[in-house]
Amino acid sequence: MSGNPPPIKISLQSLSDTKIQEIAYDGRETFIQPLSMSESLTDLANRIDFLAENEDEETQTDDATSTSVDEAQYQAKQWPWENIRTQIQRSVIEMNVLTDVLSIAQNKPTNVPKETAESSDSNRYMMYDFASKEAEPSKQSLQMITKKRCLGAASKILLSGADRLNKAKSESSFQNTYHSELLKLRQRWRVRRVGEKILGELSFRTAGSDYWHMGSFEVIKKSDEDSDTLDDYEQNLTKLTPNVPKSPIKVVVSSDLRGFSSLSVQIMDLSKDEAIKSCTLSLSDIENSAMSSANDPLWHRVLCNAQNVLFCRELFARLSKEAVQQKTLGTASPIVVIGDTITTNIFPKIQLRVQLLFSKTHPTKRNPRQASIFSIQNALMHLLLRYFSKRLHISPPHPTTAALGLTTQMRHAAVHHNSLNQLAATAKKTTLSFVDVLITMSKHYEVRQRVCDTIKVLSNEFSDPDVLAHWSLASSKTESSARLTIANSGFESCYRSAVQVIVKPDCIKILQRDARSLTLSVDPTDLHNYFVSLVASHQLMTVQVLSRTLGWTMLHVSPHSSLGLTPDIKNRGSVLISSNNGAVSVAIACNEMIGGPIQYTTHVQYTKAHDRSQLEGTMYDDPDFSLESEKYLPLGGVWMKVNWPQLHGRHFIQKMETLLTSLVY
């Protein structure tokens, strides 16, 4: 045989022998199902290693290029884009294959005419099928174990961190607490380092005060030995609240600020020699719990107390400076300043005393029985704050060339042609006079107390008409008002009198319903007198209105008739009324016994129709008189006094009503 036959490629394929998967105990055999068409295709597709193919191709090309390097180099020079071109060509081929595969798999209808196109169902070459997924471990115990392990690892990290923090905290070395305490001190107080020493300042300079006291303190590191020695002052401080933690810092304040101080304002009645009302003012009242708490260390308490002492001293210094220079007075006696006390008589026998209390060891005790005058406390505090803010906050001038420090109104005063009165009024508004405010406020307070007491006493005395006093909420530091309503119970709709009492520091003004206004002095007897006359006039007015409703006519009203037989009876008004048929007249007089209660005396004159028989023989029997004789009958009647206690009725007006209705029949 000449010529070798060309090599024939033989492909081998195993027999599709169904392999046995399992043989059961009863001899039954379970075969592994042979792969279906799609499964075998996927199997083959899985076996294709696309990357290996590329590598083979690349190695082939490499060999090709390496054998003919020169040629390639020559060729490369000629065609430098060859590599790139082949790569792009290969990727284009692959993209085309992909699109073809996708379109066949989706079985998109092509543009082939209908005769040649065959039904889609029979020509389906490729189909989508699900890719096989890995089964998740369905065992729950396994999941739990893995989660537990992960959480354990995370918690270990956190615990180690917490352990470190704990160790750092519990490691209380003396040096560490000293620094932390110093930090706390710096957070609350102004402290700075001067060379070796640490100094601080507790004055109110940054708030606008111009008090001379420097208010500086020194911070000292306490060594362990003398951490237990406290002097009297500090012991008393610690007694106030028991839980004082020990601290490695000691604060040294100047000796005149060590102690407890407060400012007390008292209004005393010299005739009774006891303080009526007093108020004590100290910074710690206003501080309250916002600034300090029970767990504050000792140094904080020392500093707070020192600041309080400074505050009281500054306020007192301001008050005494103004008191000494005071020219215009509203007081009964001049102001006397001795040492730490300012005294003046605001009214005769009423003394106002301002005292600066300072004690090295014990805090000032406040008498719990005496209520404090909050308004004066507040006003003094406010004045000081306003003074501070005025020094600190100066409004910038508009225009900028104008004088600094003036308010807008002052600057415009010239150009808006303010007259003398207007200028005086603005000057009065802008001055901050501590003593003026204190005096007017205490006078107002005192006068108001007097008015209150008088009203109470009088309303208790007169149980007859009901007296109601309603104090208005719209009151100021120097003025307050009350509305007095007088009405008889059961007869409120009949008549009610109302009067407005305006309390001022120097006088009491009364406004009546008929637009009359009276000015009474501050003396309580004035108000007492007025009150009595008011009640009396109310009663008489009610009688008038009542009689009018019942049909009686008013004959005569007089507000005051000095008809008392004895000098110790004061008359407060009288009324004369008569019934509508003229048969009965009633006269009521309201008298006040000096030193006693008000009593009403009533006289009734009534005439019954005289019998004709009695008149026989008298001049009334004359035929000329007969027509008019009835008119004159009541004239000769006798006045009879009414038995007041026996009359039915709870109070005066009710008794009057009974009387009037029973007399007319």
Place this chain on the structure above:
Amino acid sequence: MGVTYICQWKQPEGQNIQQSIEQISSCVEKLGAKKAGLFQVECESFNAPNAPNAKTLHLIYDSEFPASRFALFEESSFLVTDVMLSAFLSKLRAVWQPKKGGKIDCKGQRYELGDFLIKLGVVSVGASAKGISVELEYAPCVYARDCWGMMSEMLQSIIGEQAPPSLPSNLQPKGTERFSPELTMQQYVEMFNNIRKTVVAR
């Protein structure tokens, strides 16, 4: 700030100024007015010789408005300023020069009677007294027309027959304008001019 009326009181024959002032003061005090300090109105006049048709400028200081100074042109504009006006004007010496014999002032007593303010003053040029001025101010009202009745009654009781019967034309504001110190100052300037004329006439 109220309505003000100013007039010159012609003293009766044979009396000098001192006696006239005493007479009218006693009249006012009998009405019940209380003395409330002194008052002063000063007027300085300036003119601009270089500018043609320039009006005279009057600078007025009234003690009733102590923080302000007034600058007034005759029948023309009006200005309210700060106290620095005279210093400012002295810097403008090149344009505005003080008129000779231009300084007039009016000094006297101030009386308060309820809501009324009465000022009796002696008008003098330099050291010599030239006349008597009466000023009446009713503080609560700012409309001249509304309170003229009350003011004329008051004037009649002070200066008798010389009181004007009806609201003078210069007090009648244009439309319903409020009374302002401008009108007061205009009245003063008018009165000072009248007094100057009588002085010259003598």
